[in-house]
Amino acid sequence: MTLRFIAPLALLALLAACSSPKKADEASAEPVAKSESESAVAQPDASVDAVSAGMVGDASSNPVGLPPELVNRLVIYFPFDSDAISSADLDLLSQHARFLNGKAGVSLRLEGHTDERGTREYNIGLGERRAQAVRRALALQGVAESRLATVSYGEERPAMGGEGEDAFAKNRRVELVYGTN
Amino acid sequence: MIDSLRGIGRKGWWVALVLLASTSAPAQLKIDITSGVTDPIPIAVLPFDADPRPSSEVVAVDLTRSGRFSAGAANRSDYLVTGRHAVTTDGRHQIDYELTNLLTGQKLLRERMVASPQAWRNAAHRIADKIYERIIGARSSFATRIAYISVDGRPPAQRYQLIVADADGENSRVILESKQPLMSPAWSPDGEWLAYVSFETRSAAIYVQRLRTAERRRVSGRAGVNNAPAWSPDGKRLALTLSSSNGNLDVYVLELDGGALTRVTEHPSIDTEPVWSNDGSRLYFTSDRGGGPQVYRTEPRAGATATRVTFGGNYNARPRLSPDGKQLAFITRDSGGYRVAVQDLGNGSMSVLSKGSQDESPGYSPDGGTLIYAARERGQGVLATVSADGLISQRLKADRGDVRDPAWGPFLP
Numbered sequence: 001m002t003l004r005f006i007a008p009l010a011l012l013a014l015l016a017a018c019s020s021p022k023k024a025d026e027a028s029a030e031p032v033a034k035s036e037s038e039s040a041v042a043q044p045d046a047s048v049d050a051v052s053a054g055m056v057g058d059a060s061s062n063p064v065g066l067p068p069e070l071v072n073r074l075v076i077y078f079p080f081d082s083d084a085i086s087s088a089d090l091d092l093l094s095q096h097a098r099f100l101n102g103k104a105g106v107s108l109r110l111e112g113h114t115d116e117r118g119t120r121e122y123n124i125g126l127g128e129r130r131a132q133a134v135r136r137a138l139a140l141q142g143v144a145e146s147r148l149a150t151v152s153y154g155e156e157r158p159a160m161g162g163e164g165e166d167a168f169a170k171n172r173r174v175e176l177v178y179g180t181n
Numbered sequence: 182m183i184d185s186l187r188g189i190g191r192k193g194w195w196v197a198l199v200l201l202a203s204t205s206a207p208a209q210l211k212i213d214i215t216s217g218v219t220d221p222i223p224i225a226v227l228p229f230d231a232d233p234r235p236s237s238e239v240v241a242v243d244l245t246r247s248g249r250f251s252a253g254a255a256n257r258s259d260y261l262v263t264g265r266h267a268v269t270t271d272g273r274h275q276i277d278y279e280l281t282n283l284l285t286g287q288k289l290l291r292e293r294m295v296a297s298p299q300a301w302r303n304a305a306h307r308i309a310d311k312i313y314e315r316i317i318g319a320r321s322s323f324a325t326r327i328a329y330i331s332v333d334g335r336p337p338a339q340r341y342q343l344i345v346a347d348a349d350g351e352n353s354r355v356i357l358e359s360k361q362p363l364m365s366p367a368w369s370p371d372g373e374w375l376a377y378v379s380f381e382t383r384s385a386a387i388y389v390q391r392l393r394t395a396e397r398r399r400v401s402g403r404a405g406v407n408n409a410p411a412w413s414p415d416g417k418r419l420a421l422t423l424s425s426s427n428g429n430l431d432v433y434v435l436e437l438d439g440g441a442l443t444r445v446t447e448h449p450s451i452d453t454e455p456v457w458s459n460d461g462s463r464l465y466f467t468s469d470r471g472g473g474p475q476v477y478r479t480e481p482r483a484g485a486t487a488t489r490v491t492f493g494g495n496y497n498a499r500p501r502l503s504p505d506g507k508q509l510a511f512i513t514r515d516s517g518g519y520r521v522a523v524q525d526l527g528n529g530s531m532s533v534l535s536k537g538s539q540d541e542s543p544g545y546s547p548d549g550g551t552l553i554y555a556a557r558e559r560g561q562g563v564l565a566t567v568s569a570d571g572l573i574s575q576r577l578k579a580d581r582g583d584v585r586d587p588a589w590g591p592f593l594p
Contacts (some may be wrong), residue, residue: 022290086356093301095543116513116539117519117539118474118496118498118514118519119454119467119498119499119512119519119541119542120364120365120499120541120542120586121364121365121408121409121422121453121454121467121499122451122453122454122467122469122474122499123499124348124385124406124408124409124422124453125406125422125430125451125453125469126451128405128406128424128428128430129429129451132427132428132457135428149404150405150428151380151383151384151385151405152385152406153362153380154364156339156362156364156380157336157339157361157362157380158336158337159336160336161335161336161556161560162560163560171259
C-alpha cells in the first residue's frame with residue numbers, strides 16, 4: 001500500500017509546552033506486542049444468503065402468479081422525511097390487497113428504505129415507518145397481518161447510487177417482495 | 182433465544198488459508214493529512230540497524246500522521262530516534278530503540294520491544310505511542326485498531342465486508358463478507374469481540390463475533406428491527422434497538438449471558454442509537470419524540486425518565502461519549518449538511534468539527550484526542566479523522582469502493 005502525504009497546513013502553534021523532558025528512564029522495560037494476525041474469517045449463513053427472494057422488476061419469474069398489471073408495480077415512493085403514501089399509490093396498494101385476498105398461500109415482505117441523508121441507525125427507524133405505513137394500508141384492505149412482514153434497510157441498500165435528488169427520490173421507497181408460504 | 186452459530190474456528194492454518202483464498206482482499210486504505218498544526222515538532226527517525234521490516238518507517242509515519250511532528254534530518258530536528266531491529270533464532274522480532282533530546286543530549290527513552298513474527302508492525306506502533314507520550318505528555322492511539330464496513334459494486338447488487346485494520350489502515354482483514362448489508366460494528370470493551378448488524382438472512386439480526394477465532398453468535402434476531410448494538414462498559418450487556426409489532430423503535434438492554442431483555446424506553450417515537458456512559462450508569466440515545474431527532478439521556482433500567490441533552494438546531498443524532506465522559510460527539514444538521522459536532526456536557530457549548538455535507542458515524546479514539554467518522558468525497562465513501570480541538574484532519578480513502586461506519590477499538594493490553 002502506498003501512503004501519500006500532503007504537507008500539513010499551517011493553523012496554530014500549540015505545542016510550546018511540550019519540551020520539558022524528565023530524567024531519562026534507564027530501566028529497559030520489555031513490553032511484548034501481542035499478535036493480532038489470526039486470519040479466521042466467519043461466513044454468513046450462505047444457504048439463506050443465496051436464496052433470491054427479490055421479484056422487483058423481474059417479470060420473467062412470477063411464481064406467485066401476479067396479474068400482469070401488477071408485475072412491474074412493486075415499489076412505493078415517498079417524499080423527503082415522510083411516510084405519507086400518495087393517493088395513486090393507495091389505489092395501487094388496493095389492487096395488491098385484492099390480489100392477496102384472492103390468493104391463499106402467498107405472503108408479502110415490505111422492505112423499507114431511505115435516502116442516504118442523516119444517520120444510518122436513525123434511518124433504519126425511518127425505513128421501518130415507511131414499511132409500516134404500507135403494511136397498515138394493506139391491513140385496512142383486509143389483508144391478514146400474518147401474511148405481511150416488514151424489514152427496514154434504512155440507507156443500506158440504495159436502488160440507485162450517487163447523490164442528488166434523482167437518486168434520493170429513487171431510494172426513498174418500500175419494495176413489495178412476494179413469496180410463497 | 183440465543184442461537185449459537187459456530188463460525189470458522191481455530192482449526193489450524195490450512196482452514197484459515199483456504200478461507201483467505203476464497204475471500205476477496207479488503208480494499209486498501211490510503212491516508213492524507215488534510216490539515217495539521219503550524220509548528221510540528223521536528224523529529225529524526227533514522228532507519229533501524231539491520232531492519233528486516235520497515236519498522237522505523239512505521240514509527241516515522243505514525244508520528245507525522247498525528248500532525249504534531251514532522252520527520253526530517255537529524256541536523257534540523259529537536260529529537261532523534263535510533264534503533265536496531267533483529268529477528269531472534271526463534272523468529273521473534275526484537276526492536277531496541279532510543280529517543281534522544283538533541284537540544285540537551287538527554288536520553289528520554291531506551292527500551293526493547295519484542296513481538297511475534299506477525300506483530301512487528303504492532304510493536305512499531307507501540308514505540309510511536311511511547312515516543313508521542315514522552316514528548317507530548319498525552320497518550321496516542323497508534324497501536325489500536327478500527328473496524329469499518331466496506332461496500333463494493335453498483336446498487337442494487339453490492340457486496341458488504343466487515344473489516345478490522347490497524348488504526349493507520351494497514352493490516353486490514355475481512356471479518357465477515359455478505360451480499361446483504363452489514364452495519365453498526367461495535368467493539369467490546371476488551372477489544373476481543375465485535376457486535377454488528379447483519380441482514381444475511383434477509384431480516385435484521387445482531388451478532389457478536391470473537392475476532393481471534395471467528396466464533397459468532399446471533400444474540401438478537403427478533404421480528405422487525407434489530408439494530409444499533411452498544412456494549413456496556415463491563416462487557417456483559419448490549420444496549421440495542423428493537424421494534425414492536427407496530428414498528429415502533431425503542432431502546433432495550435440485553436444480558437449477553439442468559440439473554441434477559443429489559444425495555445428501557447417506551448415512547449411512540451423512534452428511540453435508537455444508544456450508547457453507554459463510561460461508568461455504565463447512563464444511556465444516551467437519539468429520539469424524535471420532540472419532532473426532529475435529538476439526543477436524550479436516561480438510565481439503563483425499565484421506567485427511567487429521559488432528559489433532553491442537545492438543543493442546537495433541529496437534527497442532532499447518533500451520540501458517542503468521549504473517554505473522559507466530558508464531551509458528547511454526534512451528527513448535527515446545519516445549513517451545509519450533516520456534520521460532526523461536539524458538545525461540552527458541563528456547559529452545554531457545541532461546536533461543529535467537520536466540513537462535509539454527508540458526515541456520519543463519529544466516534545472517539547481511545548485516548549480521546551481524535552474522532553473518526555465517515556464522509557463522502559466526490560461521491561466516494563471515505564473515513565476521516567479530526568482532532569478533538571478541530572485542528573488536525575486526515576482522510577483514509579479506499580483504493581476502491583466505499584468505506585463507512587467506522588468504530589475505533591479500545592487500547593490493547
